[in-house]
Amino acid sequence: MRERALLLGTLFSAGFWLLASGIQGEAPAAAWAACLALAFLGTLAGSGEPPRPALSLTARGTALLAGLLNVLCFAFPWNVGGFFLGAAALLGEAGKRRGLLARACLGFGLLLVLQAALWLLIEPVFCKLHRLPGASPWLAFLLRFLGEDAAALGPRVSLATSSGHLLARPTFEGLQAPFFLLFLLSAFYWRALHGRLGAGAALVLCAITAAFAALRYVFNILAALDTERASTIHSPLVLLLSSLPLALFLPAGGPAAAASPARRRALGVVLPAAAVACFLVMFTGLAQPGREKPGRVLIDEHNSRWEMTTRPFDTRWYGMHAGYNYYCLADFLARYYEVRAGHEPLDDAALRETDVLILKTPTAAYEAGEIDAVERFVHGGGSLLLIGDHTNVFGSSEFLNAVGGRFGLLMNEDSQHRIDGPGMTVYEPPARLAHPVVSDLPPFLFGTGCTLAPPLLAEDMIVGRANATQRADYSSSNFFLAGRAQLDRDFGCVSQAAGVSAGAGRVLAFTDSTVFSNFWMYMRGKPELLLGMLNWLNRTNAGPPVKAVALAGLGLALLLVFAFTCRVRLEAAFLSFALALPLAAFACDAANRWGYAPRTPRGPVPEVVFCGEGNDYFLPRTELVPEQEERIALGCVNLYSLPIRVGLVPREFPTLRECLAREPGLLVLLYPRERLSEEATQRLRSFIAAGGRVLVIGREGGEAAGIDHLLQTFGLERAEMPSLAEEVRFVDGGETAFSQRASFRALSGGRPLLVADGGVCGAAVHEGRGCIVFLAIGDVLADVALGLDSQVPTWETLLAYRACFWLFEGLFHLGPGDDLPTPPSMEHYFGADPLGRIAEQLRGR
Numbered sequence: 001m002r003e004r005a006l007l008l009g010t011l012f013s014a015g016f017w018l019l020a021s022g023i024q025g026e027a028p029a030a031a032w033a034a035c036l037a038l039a040f041l042g043t044l045a046g047s048g049e050p051p052r053p054a055l056s057l058t059a060r061g062t063a064l065l066a067g068l069l070n071v072l073c074f075a076f077p078w079n080v081g082g083f084f085l086g087a088a089a090l091l092g093e094a095g096k097r098r099g100l101l102a103r104a105c106l107g108f109g110l111l112l113v114l115q116a117a118l119w120l121l122i123e124p125v126f127c128k129l130h131r132l133p134g135a136s137p138w139l140a141f142l143l144r145f146l147g148e149d150a151a152a153l154g155p156r157v158s159l160a161t162s163s164g165h166l167l168a169r170p171t172f173e174g175l176q177a178p179f180f181l182l183f184l185l186s187a188f189y190w191r192a193l194h195g196r197l198g199a200g201a202a203l204v205l206c207a208i209t210a211a212f213a214a215l216r217y218v219f220n221i222l223a224a225l226d227t228e229r230a231s232t233i234h235s236p237l238v239l240l241l242s243s244l245p246l247a248l249f250l251p252a253g254g255p256a257a258a259a260s261p262a263r264r265r266a267l268g269v270v271l272p273a274a275a276v277a278c279f280l281v282m283f284t285g286l287a288q289p290g291r292e293k294p295g296r297v298l299i300d301e302h303n304s305r306w307e308m309t310t311r312p313f314d315t316r317w318y319g320m321h322a323g324y325n326y327y328c329l330a331d332f333l334a335r336y337y338e339v340r341a342g343h344e345p346l347d348d349a350a351l352r353e354t355d356v357l358i359l360k361t362p363t364a365a366y367e368a369g370e371i372d373a374v375e376r377f378v379h380g381g382g383s384l385l386l387i388g389d390h391t392n393v394f395g396s397s398e399f400l401n402a403v404g405g406r407f408g409l410l411m412n413e414d415s416q417h418r419i420d421g422p423g424m425t426v427y428e429p430p431a432r433l434a435h436p437v438v439s440d441l442p443p444f445l446f447g448t449g450c451t452l453a454p455p456l457l458a459e460d461m462i463v464g465r466a467n468a469t470q471r472a473d474y475s476s477s478n479f480f481l482a483g484r485a486q487l488d489r490d491f492g493c494v495s496q497a498a499g500v501s502a503g504a505g506r507v508l509a510f511t512d513s514t515v516f517s518n519f520w521m522y523m524r525g526k527p528e529l530l531l532g533m534l535n536w537l538n539r540t541n542a543g544p545p546v547k548a549v550a551l552a553g554l555g556l557a558l559l560l561v562f563a564f565t566c567r568v569r570l571e572a573a574f575l576s577f578a579l580a581l582p583l584a585a586f587a588c589d590a591a592n593r594w595g596y597a598p599r600t601p602r603g604p605v606p607e608v609v610f611c612g613e614g615n616d617y618f619l620p621r622t623e624l625v626p627e628q629e630e631r632i633a634l635g636c637v638n639l640y641s642l643p644i645r646v647g648l649v650p651r652e653f654p655t656l657r658e659c660l661a662r663e664p665g666l667l668v669l670l671y672p673r674e675r676l677s678e679e680a681t682q683r684l685r686s687f688i689a690a691g692g693r694v695l696v697i698g699r700e701g702g703e704a705a706g707i708d709h710l711l712q713t714f715g716l717e718r719a720e721m722p723s724l725a726e727e728v729r730f731v732d733g734g735e736t737a738f739s740q741r742a743s744f745r746a747l748s749g750g751r752p753l754l755v756a757d758g759g760v761c762g763a764a765v766h767e768g769r770g771c772i773v774f775l776a777i778g779d780v781l782a783d784v785a786l787g788l789d790s791q792v793p794t795w796e797t798l799l800a801y802r803a804c805f806w807l808f809e810g811l812f813h814l815g816p817g818d819d820l821p822t823p824p825s826m827e828h829y830f831g832a833d834p835l836g837r838i839a840e841q842l843r844g845r
Contacts (some may be wrong), residue, residue: 004248014180066582067086174217198245389417408458445621445623449511611668696772738799792838
């Protein structure tokens with residue numbers, strides 16, 4: 001019974017990682033907490049036999065230090081093992097029951113540390129391994145044996161149902177290979193920790209587990225056919241519950257008691273075990289070192305008629321092609337690198353003065369000579385960035401694969417989505433061992449790209465969790481597959497950005513072109529990712545390939561561990577591993593930071609900074625559009641992108657402290673909700689006194705505490721009752737600024753800028769060398785009625801745009817003590833007959 005309890009506890013410990021890591025979707029905290037508790041109870045129940053020697057003072061001290069380092073180094077759930085190691089050290093060996101508890105905490109803590117390290121390998125390995133070659137005939141045979149009408153069609157299996165044919169495809173994640181592999185390695189850990197594990201017993205354990213996983217997958221397909229829901233295949237809770245019977249089928253022979261090891265042998269295993277931890281961390285977290293290049297970037301336009309870079313995103317160009325455009329990408333990169341566009345076929349001459357070549361969403365195939373030239377360019381020390389998109393749209397994946405295939409990087413003809421429902425996927429970099437490309441990345445919202453099929457030794461930049469793919473459907477207008485339960489998709493971990501080294505050069509593939517379009521380019525996370533990718537690419541390789549060296553070192557270190565621990569307890573090895581793992585992670589992150597220092601801009605960046613702290617507005621950070629107040633949310637997105645059209649760079653920072661720490665420029669407080677603290681208020685006033693400019697936009701229906709406090713701070717106040725305005729005019733000249741209906745409370749104090757029949761709705765206050773402007777008509781500014789960048793503006797929209805351009809441009813360039821200039825004419829921003837010209841542009845595209 002003790003051995004059965006230990007196996008059951010091991011299943012629950014693997015289930016804890018499945019639930020807590022979120023690899024297959026979010027799970028309730030109560031679920032993973034219950035798994036952790038049951039896993040420990042299983043460990044405690046299985047730790048009574050055989051008799052164990054006392055936990056030495058050295059072991060207790062090592063466990064305490066290892067536990068502390070793991071807790072400090074890693075985030076949840078990777079640091080949970082450290083708490084149990086610390087508990088084992090503090091419990092000591094006083095009394096039989098306390099000694100048994102200490103032993104259970106030690107063994108369980110070491111298991112969790114080992115599982116955390118294994119999980120570091122599982123995600124980057126299984127994001128590349130999805131399809132099970134040659135498995136579809138076997139799956140079709142088993143389904144036919146169980147009475148289903150099934151036939152193998154290449155890598156897929158066709159299932160005849162009452163509502164049509166359904167396709168299933170055998171995959172590693174469908175078999176839940178990550179879960180069962182983690183369980184097997186954990187079972188080996190317990191056998192090795194308690195005694196010797198023979199090769200025969202290990203083979204039996206693997207065979208029974210593999211057979212159980214296959215049968216479980218088949219029965220889950222049958223359940224999916226009955227319910228017409230694919231969640232039975234990927235639900236982590238269903239997986240865990242349906243895997244518990246495995247403990248009844250596994251051999252549970254008691255482990256042999258081990259003799260006390262000789263001190264010489266116990267010490268001999270310490271260094272190889274520590275080396276295992278170091279090489280494992282090196283394999284998963286250390287980026288290939290390199291030497292920085294001058295930074296000459298070429299963006300190929302010859303083979304692409306989508307997301308072009310050559311037309312300015314200015315005040316005179318609107319519509320879908322203005323939004324889905326890479327002018328902002330090129331303009332932003334030019335602030336850090338030397339950027340040029342290429343309009344001729346790629347050859348050696350065109351690439352001679354280039355360090356980084358960007359191929360983005362091609363709409364035409366590359367000639368064989370172009371591909372050969374790119375391959376020579378990379379092997380000679382150049383770098384290549386491939387930017388694709390979902391479902392082989394425009395043939396982009398096919399055309400890019402002709403180039404990326406030379407280096408083993410391929411884009412799949414699919415789209416990737418959230419596994420647990422509709423919506424776009426969000427990537428959050430790990431707190432530890434993040435690749436330098438994403439080390440400074442906040443939570444990153446994707447706009448539905450494809451997935452990658454990189455080689456096993458590729459550097460993993462972005463590994464998406466809780467994702468699911470859909471194959472391309474070319475009968476659909478947008479190539480997205482729709483319909484009932486899909487059993488032929490990849491899910492769990494998918495590769496969304498990866499890089500390889502080839503000769504002296506580098507290649508990086510990224511799978512979502514939309515996120516760098518003009519309307520999204522300056523949203524939080526997008527500039528950081530672009531700079532991170534270019535920072536890695538703008539280097540030639542130095543030294544041998546890190547992945548290959550780490551893999552060879554890991555294999556050698558494991559051989560040494562096995563050689564030194566023959567007939568010897570492995571407790572010293574696992575303690576050494578637990579101590580070395582966080583130290584290696586610290587060292588790896590330090591090496592990446594040192595080797596990939598951020599590139600500084602070539603000159604001042606004209607930033608308009610939006611503050612997220614205490615302000616009640618929406619930008620697409622973790623979702624595209626919120627369910628509540630959709631009109632206002634889309635209006636906020638549009639308002640955020642308007643400064644781009646007058647040559648400014650909007651950036652959002654989460655805290656006011658980060659915003660005020662930058663050079664005095666233009667700060668926007670959009671819909672202030674919370675009252676600023678006295679300290680924050682003083683910092684804001686100091687920022688303005690030093691020359692900073694602040695634009696505060698309030699609206700009716702929002703929280704009043706934040707805006708009222710700011711108004712009072714600078715000597716203004718709002719009327720108690722709101723007014724309804726049909727038209728808002730400029731004070732200078734009396735021209736129409738807004739013709740939409742607006743509800744606002746009139747302002748008193750300061751210098752009036754905008755007025756309506758109900759009073760002043762925009763005013764400025766000078767303080768020191770800077771200025772603060774209050775607008776009370778935020779309902780007009782952030783409203784989808786103003787149009788998005790992909791829509792065609794009306795005359796009312798252009799009026800509002802002119803007022804916004806005047807405010808952003810005038811405030812940014814405002815000199816100390818100066819007043820805002822007179823609003824420019826409509827022709828200044830839009831030219832003569834703007835609506836007619838825009839319509840003509842849209843017809844000609």
